[in-house]
Amino acid sequence: MKETDLHFFIDSTVNYFEEITGYKPITGIPYLKGAEPVVLEYTGIIGISGKRKGSIYITASGEMLQTLAGIILGTKEVGSPEIKDLIGEVANTISGNVRQAFGTDFMISVPVVVEGKAKDIKTPDDIQSFVIPLTWQDHKSFLIVCLE
Amino acid sequence: MMNKMQENISKLTSDLQSIYEDLEQERVRTNLILGAISEGVFMLDRKFCIQEGYSSNLKDLLNHPDLAGREFFSLLENRIPEDNIRSTQEYLEFLFRDDLDEETLNELNPLSKIEFHYEDQSGLWLSSRFLSFIFKRVIQDNKIVSIICTVKDISSEEDLTRKLEESERYNKKQIEWLVNILHVKPILLQEFVKVVEDELKEIDDALKNPIDFGGYNSVLNIIVRAVHRIKRNAAILDLNFIKDQAVRFKDELDQIQKKKEVSGSDFVPIVVRLGDIRMMMQEIHTLMSRVKHFKNSLRTTRKYEDGLITSTISELIEELCIETKKKVNFKYEDFNSEEIPFQHQQIVKEFLIILTKFTILHSIETPEQRRAANHNPEATIELETFNDDINFGFKFRHDGRLIRIERMLQKVIDARDAAIDEEDPIDEKSQLGSEVLQLFFTPTSNPMHIGDVNDTDGILQDMQMVKKKLTLHGGRSKITFTSEEYCEYTITLPKK
Structure with a gap:
């Protein structure tokens, strides 16, 4: 994966949070994902195919998504279904933005949401996965980009 | 009259029955053919809908249980890139136009080789196959009435091509x-x-x-x-x-x-x-x-390998001399890397690199400083190997001015070691010896004041690591002063 690709995913994510909430997340040092799992309570996964193959997923804590949903929906009463929709929507928006830049031969799947701390999210073995730590309003989350 | 009419009706019924039977037989035959062929075959009408009578395999290729009446483009959604869907639409529209040449149009077929994605119920792609769609006009009374399409799974050919390309x-x-x-x-x-x-x-x-x-x-x-x-x-x-x-x-x-x-x-x-x-x-x-x-x-020959260590050190000396504006004469005639046991080659290289760096950065003076002290403006670094039945070793010698600092540090170590000896006679001293290196390269005693070269911290950390490795290899290191001029590091490693 090229440096510019990774920058694009980072910028797209940072912009999403900033535009939706008015608060810019802080990007931590990216690293290569190894065997250790990078999964928090809610995960939104998007498959990528076409000219480039792979997947991206964003994983966040329930607490962070509660806060995020509260800002977006303007209510503190947010249930699990809304949170699941939200994490799927975040993943979808990020990859949608990237598709706009990469072109329409870059296919994205519908978002798949995983609730609960899964053992790990499997990404293709032959493609390297990059982990981008994000801190938004003191909440930690991770964006994982796996793209050939 | 009535009889004649009945006769006609009966004949007509019989003819119709016969036609029906023929058609039924034809239908069975067609179904048998469509069921037996491994390719997907279907017809598209002018609305781009799949007509009745398609091959059974098409359901598998397009992963859909009932295709009759379905709009073709809707079956492509989320299976192939949007760009390709749009260009397929244009291509098929052109194919229905009488004024355009079919053969020329076929060259534009966007589906001649396409990766087709298959998803599960949740919409996640599980697999993909490479399919090849070939479209042909069906003409009746000089008019294009429909388009017949054959679909073939070309995944194995494509896989092979990709592997070859790769x-x-x-x-x-x-x-x-x-x-x-x-x-x-x-x-x-x-x-x-x-x-x-x-x-x-x-x-x-x-x-x-x-x-x-x-x-x-x-x-x-x-x-x-x-x-x-x-x-x-x-x-x-x-x-x-x-x-x-x-x-x-x-x-x-x-x-x-x-x-x-x-x-x-x-x-x-x-x-x-x-x-x-x-x-x-x-x-x-x-x-x-x-x-x-x-x-x-x-x-390869040992001679080639021999040259690698000394040429690397030589290059390093050259680089550092340019960087620090110092002059060094490198002598290695007595260094025979054939004598280095296989298992110790790496540690020997690492030690030599570290000592070379440290010596040039911190022990050797500039030509002007050396000249002022009545020394040869060109300093000397010498390498030498030695071995006996039990040990292999090498010596790293230099005539840098900062020997005095090393001597001072040696005294500190000796004093500290003596104190340790009184408390506990078996200490790490027995492993590493009473050495300057121990004090030189421990975080608490960084001789950072020696110079302002940025790499100092790195060298010290490298040295600590190399020293740990040396201990793991059962090795020893010591520093001696062979004369007023020279400082000599001796590293000894067990052969087995």
Whole structure:
């Protein structure tokens, strides 16, 4: 994966949070994902195919998504279904933005949401996965980009 | 009249029955054919809907249970890129136009080879196949009435083509690497791979826990040092393709280090480059296992290997002399690397590099300073090997001015060791000896005041690591002063 690709995913994510909430997340040092799992309570996964193959997923804590949903929906009463929709929507928006830049031969799947701390999210073995730590309003989350 | 009419009706009924039976037989035959062929066959009407009477295999190829009446483009959604759907629509519209030549249009077919994705119930893609769609006009009374399409699964051909292309792409590079690798002894290569993997792990750990490693700038310094070590080790073994990659990595690091304030996203090029090196190491692993069986018969001469260590040290001296504006005469006639036991080659190289760096940066004076002290403006660094039945060893000698500091430090160590001896007669002194190195290269006694060279901290850390390795190898090191002029480091390692 090229440096510019990774920058694009980072910028797209940072912009999403900033535009939706008015608060810019802080990007931590990216690293290569190894065997250790990078999964928090809610995960939104998007498959990528076409000219480039792979997947991206964003994983966040329930607490962070509660806060995020509260800002977006303007209510503190947010249930699990809304949170699941939200994490799927975040993943979808990020990859949608990237598709706009990469072109329409870059296919994205519908978002798949995983609730609960899964053992790990499997990404293709032959493609390297990059982990981008994000801190938004003191909440930690991770964006994982796996793209050939 | 009535009878005649009844006769006609009866004949007509019989004819119709016969036609019906023929048609039924034809239908059964068609169904048998459509069911037996391995390709997908279907007809499209002017509304681009799939007509009745398609081959059974089409359901499997398009992953849909009931295709009759379905609009063709809707079956392509989320299975192929949007661009291709749009161009297929245009292409099929053109195909229904009488004024356009079919053969010319066929060259524009966007579905002649397309990756078709299959999803599960939740919409996640599970697999894909390469399909080839071929469209042909169906003409009746000189009018295009429909389009017949055949679909074929060409995944295996496509897989093969891709593999061939891939192997062609990698072939040249791998041959180059292979030639580069073949001259290195397996044990050295294995050790090198281990060293690089350790360095990469150190980088990974620092990237994952930047706070534990002292913040972004410290992480950056750790990476710089690790990359430097990779570069140096690759140079020792003449592994140019890795050395070049490390040089590019180092250039990127230099750019980032120039920034006044470093942020997380500044590390993006680093992590991408790290990914490249990781992939490279994986490929080296593959190459190593491939060449394992004939490696022994393709050994290089010891003479070539001998030259590698001394030429690396020579290059290093040259580089550092340019950097520090110092002059050094390097003598290595008595250094015979044939004598170095296989298992100790790496530690010997590492020690020599560290001592060379430290000596030039901190012990050797500039020509002007030497001239002022009535010394030869050109300093000397000498290497020598020795061995007996039990041990192998080497000596590193220099005539740098800062010997006096080493002497001073020696006194401190001796005093401290004496104190330790009184408390506990069995201490680590017995392993490492009463040595200056011990004090020189421990964090509490960094001789940082010696010089302002930026690399000092890195050398000290490298030295600590090399010393640990030396202990693990059962080795010893000591420093002596052969005369007023020379300072001599002696490293001894057990042969077994």
